Amino acid sequence: MAATVTLSDVAREAGVSLATASRAINGSANRTVREDLRERVLAAAARLRYSPDANAQAMARGRTTSLGLVVHDIADPYFSSIAAGVSAAADRSGLAVTLASTRHDQTRERGLIEVLQRQRARAIIIAGGRTDDDALNAELRRALADYRAGGGSAALVGQPVLGVDTVVIDNADGAAALARALHGLGYREFAVLAGPAGHLTARERLDGFRAGLAESGVALDPANVIGCAFTRDGGYDGMQDLLRRRGSVELVFAVNDVMAVGAMAAARDAGVDVPGELAVAGFDDIVTLRDVTPPLTTVRVPLVEVGVAATELALAPPSDEPRLVHVEATVVLRASTPPRHPSNGNGAGSAS
Amino acid sequence: MAATVTLSDVAREAGVSLATASRAINGSANRTVREDLRERVLAAAARLRYSPDANAQAMARGRTTSLGLVVHDIADPYFSSIAAGVSAAADRSGLAVTLASTRHDQTRERGLIEVLQRQRARAIIIAGGRTDDDALNAELRRALADYRAGGGSAALVGQPVLGVDTVVIDNADGAAALARALHGLGYREFAVLAGPAGHLTARERLDGFRAGLAESGVALDPANVIGCAFTRDGGYDGMQDLLRRRGSVELVFAVNDVMAVGAMAAARDAGVDVPGELAVAGFDDIVTLRDVTPPLTTVRVPLVEVGVAATELALAPPSDEPRLVHVEATVVLRASTPPRHPSNGNGAGSAS
């Protein structure tokens, strides 16, 4: 910080007091600075190329102008879409976004929250689903409670288990609707790439899918529920497992799109035609899907809007009770799950 | 900011002076606090759940702990990969990343730099290629010079036209190598989805491609150079244009991958088989490409590493002259550009 020009310099240059300079440059609460003075100040500021120090302002005002965003991996289209929404909404509120990434290590979340707290971020948005690790959740809960006690507000995208405002995606309903839709298309034999054990989003989607199937009178064979990482490579590996010991499965539901896309790659590499030999469906409707082949059936989550909603939630006046904003997930049928066993008419690969 | 615990509180609780508390909690320059005292302080801090105020520290120390990143669109895989690299490198240096997005409006870049300057970010990374708008560049140049005069350092990913350290991607060489490789595969009739007029990255890639072709004795018909936006939709629209008035084009080179992917979608929607009827190549090798069909030939740019390099450049001790780090771009041939007119042997669609 070499020759930084301060507000005092501007005041001197303009021949006014520090206070007047301050009031002229931002519009102080109890307004009014005589027009000629204000102009002198602004002119001086411009001449000196004055740049207000946000840190000093933060100290003096007692609040910063920044908002924290915690993601697992910014290169994942799921998170980058949410980030785009958060960024847009923060912009509108004149807030700068501080991006913190766990790099897929949940245990780092706590530390990131603390960093954001040290920065006195006005609000923290945590994207990415929770796990059922109670100890970890308790820790986070406490970190967030602390943070909020200091005047910050937080919002979560996922499951409302941290005691803060939460944007809740209707995973179960969406997955159930998907199951019904697929059943309606004629599918009867399913497998699920179910993600990791403790992952709540994965679980909700699996459970919802299973429930939707049950409604249609179809049971999901536990042997066809395959655990794997919640990533593209997890989907790839899971699909390999499945193909190795495939029974009569007609359709594979991956609990998120990046996994589904990985699964399709595995099928391709194994020479299994999608959807000819095996249909695939995902969840999220990440933008990438526009350009995969075949177009992937999925359950759409409006990710950018989710980011906006989380930001607005976090920025809204605080409430006593954690608020919940529900976001619907809607089935989008595409070519990766063509109709099968049509009730009347001819089908592909059915009958004798 | 309700009941924020300050360092004074901690000092009082520990029965030491403010100064000692400060020294105990971070390791002050001239080290040493008696062990028992240090422990008392740390215990008190933990008991009170003390969280240092980064803004106050920034004021006192004269330097912040944050790094700014300017992108056009964080949801674009090109930028999100660079962001991942920047984020990782910043992490290693204990810096928090402030994400600023132009939302595809170049004129906003200037304002974003100013915001970052106000935050007194230690360094600013600007991702995304330059244009040939001299007025705009001069403005940015000045904004950056100002910022650097204040002690900040900046690094750019793109063309070294702003007077700051720059990570330069060998666009021309990469594109030329691609042209030669494609010529080697037997292609003779090319079209280019060339991006917008003033875009330097687009221009370098176009020029490089043209030069590579020329080396091989092939001329690029100006009528087959199609201007369009530097986005997926730009590629889609450009391809539509091309298909409408297609002559004998065998291969379409889109100057970046998202455009190429859009172009493939347009071809698909128009019922044109890729690569059967028309081959396609892109540039960047964004991660998305793993999962498009057919696999896209491209020129690989190590985006995450580029982000890391830019960050390291910006964080390195300042130098008088702007430094340049060159990053090679390497051709990756995939199924979207199968061999054609093989010199000896049988080819597809060649000869009579």
Next chain:
DNA sequence: TTGTATGCGTTATCAT
């Protein structure tokens, strides 16, 4: 309306 003086939370300088 304008100016003066104080405080924000921390580090660093200077005594002790």
Next chain:
DNA sequence: ATGATAACGCATACAA
């Protein structure tokens, strides 16, 4: 080694 105390750059309560 520890403790007062002066910055850091700005906003604001209060005085004029």
